[in-house]
Every structure is written in C-alpha cells, then in structure tokens.
Amino acid sequence: MTPRPERHVLVCTNQRPDGPDAMPSCGANGSTEVLSAFLRERAAAGSMRSIYITQCLCLGVCPERGATVVIYPEGTWYVGVEAQDVAEICREHVVGGRAVDRLVDCRYR
Numbered sequence: 001m002t003p004r005p006e007r008h009v010l011v012c013t014n015q016r017p018d019g020p021d022a023m024p025s026c027g028a029n030g031s032t033e034v035l036s037a038f039l040r041e042r043a044a045a046g047s048m049r050s051i052y053i054t055q056c057l058c059l060g061v062c063p064e065r066g067a068t069v070v071i072y073p074e075g076t077w078y079v080g081v082e083a084q085d086v087a088e089i090c091r092e093h094v095v096g097g098r099a100v101d102r103l104v105d106c107r108y109r
C-alpha cells in the first residue's frame with residue numbers, strides 16, 4: 001500500500017483563452033514554472049520524498065499575477081505564487097511546517 005503523503009501540494013495550471021474580457025488565469029501567469037519549481041525542489045531534497053505535487057484546474061480565486069497553490073493537510077491557500085517563491089515555501093512550509101504568511105490568502109487562513 002502506498003504510504004500517505006506528508007504533504008500534498010496542489011498547483012493550479014488552468015489556462016484561459018486570451019481575449020479582451022478574459023479573466024486572469026494561473027496558466028497565463030506562469031504557473032507551469034511554479035509547478036516545475038516545486039518538482040525541482042522535491043527532486044533536489046531527499047526530505048521531500050513523501051510530498052505529492054499535483055497540477056489542477058481552476059481553484060476559483062484566479063489571481064492577477066502568479067498562481068494559486070494549496071497545501072494539505074493544513075489547507076493553506078497561497079495566492080499569487082511565483083517561481084521565485086517556491087524555494088521559500090518548500091523550506092518553510094513543506095519541510096518546516098510553518099506557513100509563509102506574506103503569500104497566504106487571508107480568506108483561507
């Protein structure tokens with residue numbers, strides 16, 4: 001049986017079609033780079049082997065910049081995550097268990 005993951009990271013990679021009335025989407029804001037950064041951090045750190053990383057479609061908050069990322073089991077929502085934020089999120093939250101407050105969406109604390 002597969003062991004339960006220590007943490008599960010969901011990264012929205014939803015991409016909406018371009019257009020003058022298009023809503024923002026994580027895919028248009030570089031979320032594939034965010035997803036790649038999480039995968040690279042996991043590959044580089046043996047301590048993150050029990051971390052699941054899953055790309056998903058729209059989570060409903062659709063930021064103007066960056067991507068939406070949710071981390072379980074805490075259920076912490078990060079909004080506006082950019083690739084350069086991922087190392088800090090991994091070090092502080094995924095490994096250390098402490099949310100990165102400056103990126104947490106206050107609606108989902």
Ligand code: FES
Nearest residue numbers: 012026058059062
């Ligand atoms: S497009 Fe990512 S949260 Fe909606």
